Amino acid sequence: MKEIKLTTFCAILSIVNLVCFNIPFMVYACRNNDNLFLLISLAIVLLTLNFFVCYLVCFLLRRLGRILTAICHLISTIATYYVISYNTMMDESILRSFFNTRMEEAAPFVTWSFAACVIILGILPMIWIIGAKVNYGSWKRFGKAAGGSLAVSLLLVLCNAGQTLWIGSHDTELGGLTMPWSYIVNTCRIAIQNRNANAKEIPLPDASFSNNERRAVVLVIGESARKANCSLYGYERETNPLLSKVEGLHVLNAKSCATFTIAGVKSILEYEDTDALYEILPNYLHRTGAKVQWRTVNWGEPPVHGPEYLKRADLAQGVEEDRYDGVLLNGLRETIENSEEDKVLIILHTNTSHGPAYCQRYPSQFEVYTPVCDNVEQAAKAPQELINAYDNSIIYTDFLLNEIIDTLKTVQDRSCAMFYISDHGESLGENSLYMHGVPIKMAPREQYEVPCFIWLSEGYRNVREPDEIDQHWVFHSVLDLLDVESPAYNPEKDLLR
Ligand SMILES: [Zn+2]
Numbered sequence: 001m002k003e004i005k006l007t008t009f010c011a012i013l014s015i016v017n018l019v020c021f022n023i024p025f026m027v028y029a030c031r032n033n034d035n036l037f038l039l040i041s042l043a044i045v046l047l048t049l050n051f052f053v054c055y056l057v058c059f060l061l062r063r064l065g066r067i068l069t070a071i072c073h074l075i076s077t078i079a080t081y082y083v084i085s086y087n088t089m090m091d092e093s094i095l096r097s098f099f100n101t102r103m104e105e106a107a108p109f110v111t112w113s114f115a116a117c118v119i120i121l122g123i124l125p126m127i128w129i130i131g132a133k134v135n136y137g138s139w140k141r142f143g144k145a146a147g148g149s150l151a152v153s154l155l156l157v158l159c160n161a162g163q164t165l166w167i168g169s170h171d172t173e174l175g176g177l178t179m180p181w182s183y184i185v186n187t188c189r190i191a192i193q194n195r196n197a198n199a200k201e202i203p204l205p206d207a208s209f210s211n212n213e214r215r216a217v218v219l220v221i222g223e224s225a226r227k228a229n230c231s232l233y234g235y236e237r238e239t240n241p242l243l244s245k246v247e248g249l250h251v252l253n254a255k256s257c258a259t260f261t262i263a264g265v266k267s268i269l270e271y272e273d274t275d276a277l278y279e280i281l282p283n284y285l286h287r288t289g290a291k292v293q294w295r296t297v298n299w300g301e302p303p304v305h306g307p308e309y310l311k312r313a314d315l316a317q318g319v320e321e322d323r324y325d326g327v328l329l330n331g332l333r334e335t336i337e338n339s340e341e342d343k344v345l346i347i348l349h350t351n352t353s354h355g356p357a358y359c360q361r362y363p364s365q366f367e368v369y370t371p372v373c374d375n376v377e378q379a380a381k382a383p384q385e386l387i388n389a390y391d392n393s394i395i396y397t398d399f400l401l402n403e404i405i406d407t408l409k410t411v412q413d414r415s416c417a418m419f420y421i422s423d424h425g426e427s428l429g430e431n432s433l434y435m436h437g438v439p440i441k442m443a444p445r446e447q448y449e450v451p452c453f454i455w456l457s458e459g460y461r462n463v464r465e466p467d468e469i470d471q472h473w474v475f476h477s478v479l480d481l482l483d484v485e486s487p488a489y490n491p492e493k494d495l496l497r
Contacts, residue, residue, distance in 0.1 A: 089176030
């Protein structure tokens with residue numbers, strides 16, 4: 001057998017990968033974007049990135065690397081057959097159901113055409129990948145080939161930075177159709193989620209209540225709300241028409257500890273800044289004996305063990321427009337009033353300003369600022385339309401928070417508090433940045449300066465307003481609001497102290 005250079009070997013494999021396995025990806029991209037430069041860039045990035053990884057794995061792991069590549073090739077064959085035949089994609093939910101499928105349930109999928117496809121496109125090339133005589137070359141050649149391909153990929157990504165909005169709004173589909181990354185990344189995500197769900201959190205020291213006064217706290221976790229677009233912080237548009245009239249509302253200067261949901265929500269719920277998973281606020285208070293309920297239309301929180309956990313479908317009974325965050329308020333008063341426990345904590349995890357389709361987050365009566373863009377392609381051409389939609393989502397948040405306060409005002413025989421803070425901020429086109437997720441050390445202030453409001457009913461001491469707070473103040477302030485005595489309590493981060 002003739003010897004083949006590793007460069008040629010990897011080039012052949014990445015071309016095969018693009019032509020045989022990424023047709024659905026390219027078709028989807030062509031149908032949804034007519035920017036020729038972007039489409040060509042996507043194809044080249046697929047080629048160069050797969051070349052880079054293939055080269056890296058085969059050069060470093062030699063034969064083992066080729067065996068892994070061959071297995072990947074076979075899985076890509078099966079996955080692509082499945083994607084094309086059933087017009088689907090390799091997203092998280094499909095893979096989850098795949099992993100939960102028993103052998104006898106899978107049998108009907110194995111047809112003659114499936115078998116032929118697997119043998120011709122999967123197994124025969126697999127034999128070649130493992131059996132070929134490959135000349136791995138020197139470290140110098142490795143540096144040139146790997147470095148060159150990576151540089152081209154990065155350059156093209158940078159040249160298409162203006163397309164982040166489009167990619168953001170099609171990320172599920174694009175991610176689910178890119179072979180082999182769709183199933184590799186999503187399988188890793190499922191594994192991480194399963195591990196997290198079973199993760200043992202480090203318990204905090206036992207706590208107790210210092211009295212049996214009846215209290216209820218509603219903690220609202222915001223999504224992508226930024227301080228700069230709230231009129232309560234000086235924004236020129238009236239985006240807080242209702243909260244600005246609430247007597248005794250405290251408006252605090254807050255910073256998020258991260259710029260993405262998973263880390264932001266964790267920071268709100270944990271007692272100090274840590275990479276470890278300590279017992280989070282709802283679990284801790286549940287264990288201490290409070291009534292705790294988690295209501296969510298979002299995701300990404302650390303595992304909630306113990307408290308009642310209600311998702312949109314559980315909350316939607318009798319709600320007309322259950323696709324909006326108002327569903328979180330359904331039965332809120334009844335839950336508080338019917339609780340036998342002296343201390344009640346209800347956490348609402350909202351989704352109100354989640355991008356990029358901000359205009360889909362609020363009911364039509366909140367469309368105060370128009371026109372709004374209903375697709376992101378427009379947003380790049382008419383940035384004001386994106387801001388209009390975002391501002392409307394803040395107005396809707398204002399309405400929801402005011403509703404909660406109105407509800408709490410009429411709760412009988414309990415002191416009540418509403419505490420709102422966003423998980424992180426949002427970029428709306430400043431310096432061509434959109435959405436969020438820039439590492440916190442480099443992030444622009446729009447991505448970490450978040451709105452934070454607290455309202456207390458009579459029966460509570462007043463709160464102080466420090467120059468600036470971070471998300472960990474929530475944990476300690478809520479402990480105090482519910483009269484919890486705990487060695488984990490830090491008075492320096494308590495708004496009531
Ligand atoms: Zn978020």
